[in-house]
Amino acid sequence: MRTLAIIAIISLSACVPQQAITQAENNITINRAHASDQSLSKDARLIAQDNADAWEAQLYILDIDKKPSAETRKRAEFK
Numbered sequence: 001m002r003t004l005a006i007i008a009i010i011s012l013s014a015c016v017p018q019q020a021i022t023q024a025e026n027n028i029t030i031n032r033a034h035a036s037d038q039s040l041s042k043d044a045r046l047i048a049q050d051n052a053d054a055w056e057a058q059l060y061i062l063d064i065d066k067k068p069s070a071e072t073r074k075r076a077e078f079k
Contacts, residue, residue: 024059
């Protein structure tokens with residue numbers, strides 16, 4: 001019985017709830033909208049852009065098929 005419980009825990013730990021993926025996608029959309037909102041200050045738009053980039057990275061961790069955009073990857077490069 002203990003072995004079955006351990007196998008179940010290991011199996012379920014690899015599952016990502018769809019709700020987490022949906023929330024990450026929603027946060028990307030919200031932050032991209034803030035980043036392009038010209039009524040906000042430049043600093044606020046930059047923070048929103050950083051947040052959207054961070055959520056894209058989180059989404060990639062949750063679902064490896066959802067790679068960050070080329071713009072996000074370019075901003076993340078260290079030079």
